[in-house]
Amino acid sequence: MIKLQNLHKSYPMGKESLHVLKGLNLHIKEGEFVSIMGSSGSGKSTLLNIVGLLDEHDEGTYHLNGQLIEKLDEKKAAVLRNKFLGFIFQSFNLITYKNALENVALPLYYKGVNRKERQKIALEYLDKVGLKEWANHLPSELSGGQKQRVAIARALVTQPKVVLADEPTGALDSSTSHSVMELLKEINREGMTVFVITHEEDIAKETDRIVRLKDGVIISDELVNKKVKV
Amino acid sequence: MFNLDRWIEIFQTIRKNKLRTALSGFTIAFAILLFTLLFGIGNGLKNTFEREFAKDSMLSIYIWTGRTTKPFKGLQSGREIQFKNEDYKYLVEEFGDKMQTISPRIQRRNVQAVYKGEQNNYTFRAVYPNYLTLESAEIESGRFLNMLDLQKRSKVIVIGRLVEQDLFGQLSALGKEINLGGISYKVIGTFSDPGGDSDERYIYGPFTTVQRIYGNNDELDEFGITYDPKLSVDEAIMFGNLLGKSLKEKHSVDPRDQGAIRVNNYAEGNKQVSVMMLVLNLIILFIGIGTLIAGVIGISNIMVYIVKERTKELGIRKALGATPKSIISMIMLESIFITALAGYVGLLIGTTILKFIGDSFEEYFIINPSVETYVVIGATIVLIIAGTIAGYIPAKKAASIKPIEALNDD
Numbered sequence: 001m002i003k004l005q006n007l008h009k010s011y012p013m014g015k016e017s018l019h020v021l022k023g024l025n026l027h028i029k030e031g032e033f034v035s036i037m038g039s040s041g042s043g044k045s046t047l048l049n050i051v052g053l054l055d056e057h058d059e060g061t062y063h064l065n066g067q068l069i070e071k072l073d074e075k076k077a078a079v080l081r082n083k084f085l086g087f088i089f090q091s092f093n094l095i096t097y098k099n100a101l102e103n104v105a106l107p108l109y110y111k112g113v114n115r116k117e118r119q120k121i122a123l124e125y126l127d128k129v130g131l132k133e134w135a136n137h138l139p140s141e142l143s144g145g146q147k148q149r150v151a152i153a154r155a156l157v158t159q160p161k162v163v164l165a166d167e168p169t170g171a172l173d174s175s176t177s178h179s180v181m182e183l184l185k186e187i188n189r190e191g192m193t194v195f196v197i198t199h200e201e202d203i204a205k206e207t208d209r210i211v212r213l214k215d216g217v218i219i220s221d222e223l224v225n226k227k228v229k230v
Numbered sequence: 231m232f233n234l235d236r237w238i239e240i241f242q243t244i245r246k247n248k249l250r251t252a253l254s255g256f257t258i259a260f261a262i263l264l265f266t267l268l269f270g271i272g273n274g275l276k277n278t279f280e281r282e283f284a285k286d287s288m289l290s291i292y293i294w295t296g297r298t299t300k301p302f303k304g305l306q307s308g309r310e311i312q313f314k315n316e317d318y319k320y321l322v323e324e325f326g327d328k329m330q331t332i333s334p335r336i337q338r339r340n341v342q343a344v345y346k347g348e349q350n351n352y353t354f355r356a357v358y359p360n361y362l363t364l365e366s367a368e369i370e371s372g373r374f375l376n377m378l379d380l381q382k383r384s385k386v387i388v389i390g391r392l393v394e395q396d397l398f399g400q401l402s403a404l405g406k407e408i409n410l411g412g413i414s415y416k417v418i419g420t421f422s423d424p425g426g427d428s429d430e431r432y433i434y435g436p437f438t439t440v441q442r443i444y445g446n447n448d449e450l451d452e453f454g455i456t457y458d459p460k461l462s463v464d465e466a467i468m469f470g471n472l473l474g475k476s477l478k479e480k481h482s483v484d485p486r487d488q489g490a491i492r493v494n495n496y497a498e499g500n501k502q503v504s505v506m507m508l509v510l511n512l513i514i515l516f517i518g519i520g521t522l523i524a525g526v527i528g529i530s531n532i533m534v535y536i537v538k539e540r541t542k543e544l545g546i547r548k549a550l551g552a553t554p555k556s557i558i559s560m561i562m563l564e565s566i567f568i569t570a571l572a573g574y575v576g577l578l579i580g581t582t583i584l585k586f587i588g589d590s591f592e593e594y595f596i597i598n599p600s601v602e603t604y605v606v607i608g609a610t611i612v613l614i615i616a617g618t619i620a621g622y623i624p625a626k627k628a629a630s631i632k633p634i635e636a637l638n639d640d
Binding site for chain 2: 049052054055074075078079081082083087089093094095096097098102106107109110111114115154158
C-alpha cells in the first residue's frame, strides 16, 4: 500500500539545511496497523506529511497504492488525498463553525457527492463512532474524545485506502486515548490500513507493528501483536 | 456555471461567520452610502447653480443702441444711433448661419392696459414669433404669435400670467379684448415664466403691427439673438464681438465706442458659469473617487484579514481534498456576493436619504440632491472588482500554501 525507498527530506534553515529524513525504506502492506515511534525531532511528522501528500520528498521514491508519487501539482495531490487518504490530527482540526455532521460530510463535498447522499453517508459514519445523537453539535460543544471521534468519522467517510493518524491521542486523557485506540483497532479489523504516529509507548503497543525512528533513520521495525488475522 | 452545492457551502460560511460578514459588508455599504450622499449633495449644489444661472436662454445675445460717446469720421459724439429694419436684414444675411434665432424688438414701458373696470401699466414688447425661445417662458393657454399675425398686422397680444391675474382675476383672458394705449387688442395666449414676477408682466404683440402703430416707420429698439448651440463659449463670445463690430462699422461708430451700440452676450456670463460648474464637477468627482478609494482600501484590508483568519480552515479543507481552484473560487464568490449585496444596501439607504432630503435643504443651496443610478451601479461594480482583486491575491496565496503549514498555523 505504502512503499518508501531511500526517502530523503531536508528543510532549508536559513543558509543551512536541516536533513530530516535520511534515506528511509519502509513498506506497509494493505490492512496493516502500523505505528511510527520516535521522540520529537526524529522526523516522524515529516514522514507522515510526505506519506499524506501534505509535503513533498526530495529524493527517493514513494508509491501509494501502486502509484508513483512524484512532481504532484496541488490539484492532483488534492484529488489523491481525497481518494486514498484519511487524516486524523492531534488537534482534531475540525472546522469550528460546522457541526459534527457537516464536518464529516466535508470530504464528500470535495469528492463531488451530492448533498443528500453526503448527509446520509456522514450520518452512517457518525453512528459508527457512536455520535449519531451529536450530529448537530458544534465542535465547541463536544469533549476532546468526541471531537476525535468526529475526526475519525471524517477520515473514514470517503472510504480511503489508508488512515493517517498524527498523535491521535496526544490531546486526550488516558481512558479516552484507550477508547480512541480501540476504535482505530476496530477500523483496522475491518481491513483498513492504519498508520499512527506517536511518541507514547502505550499507544504504540496497541498497534501490530512498531517502527522506531531516530534522527531520520529507522532504528527498528518489529511486529508486536502476535494475534493472527482471520 | 451555477453550482447549487457551492453556493450552499458559501451561504453557510457567510451565515456562520456573522462578524466577518458584517465587517466587510459594513465597509462596502458605508462606502457606497457615503459615495451616494456626497455625490447626491454635489449634484444638489449643481442643480441650484443651474437654476440660478439658467433663467433665460443661456445662448442669448442682446444688442441695443444709445448715443455715441466718441467722435468718429467727422461725426460728433452724442449722436443717437437708431436700428432700422435694414439692420435686421443685414444681420440675417451676414450672420444667419451662426444664429439659431433672431428677433427685432420694440419695447414700450408703462403702457396702460384696460379691461372693463381694471387697469394697470405694463411693458409692451413687439417681437417676432421666434422671440419666445429667448425667454424661458412657456405658453400656458392659447398660442404665441405666428408669422401670419405679422403678415396681417393683426391686433393680437400674448400676455403674462400676472397680467391676466391683474386684469381678469380668476377668469380666462383668452379671446378677450384689451385696450392697450388706446388701441384694442385681442388676447390669443398667456404664458408663465420661471424668471420671476417682472417677466410675467410682459405683453407681447406682433412686431409689424406695433411698428406701424407707434410711428409708422422702420425703426426698432433692439435685437434678441440666440446663437448656434454648436458654438463653443469662446466662439460665441467672438461672435458677439463680431456682431457689435459690424454694426458699429455700418453705423459709422468708433469701434471703441461702448455707448452707441451695446452688446450683452450671455456667453460671457456662461463662461464664468461653466468654469464654476467645471470646478464643482471636479470637486464632486474628487469626492467620489476619494470615497471609492477609501472603500477599496477597506475591502482589501478586510479580505487580507479574512484569508489570514481562515488559513487553518483552508488547510483543513485542502487536507480533505479541496483543490486550490475550489479554495480560490470559494473565497472570491463569497467576497463578490457580500460586496454586491452590501453595495446594493448602501445604494438603497443612500438614495432613500437623498429622497428624504429632497428640497428641504434649499436654503443651503442644495436642490433635489440625487444620483444617477448608473453612477452608483458603476461605483458598486468598481468595489466588486476591487474586492475580487483584493480577495484574489490572498486567496491565491492561501490556496498555494502547503496544507501542513496552514494546519500548523494557530
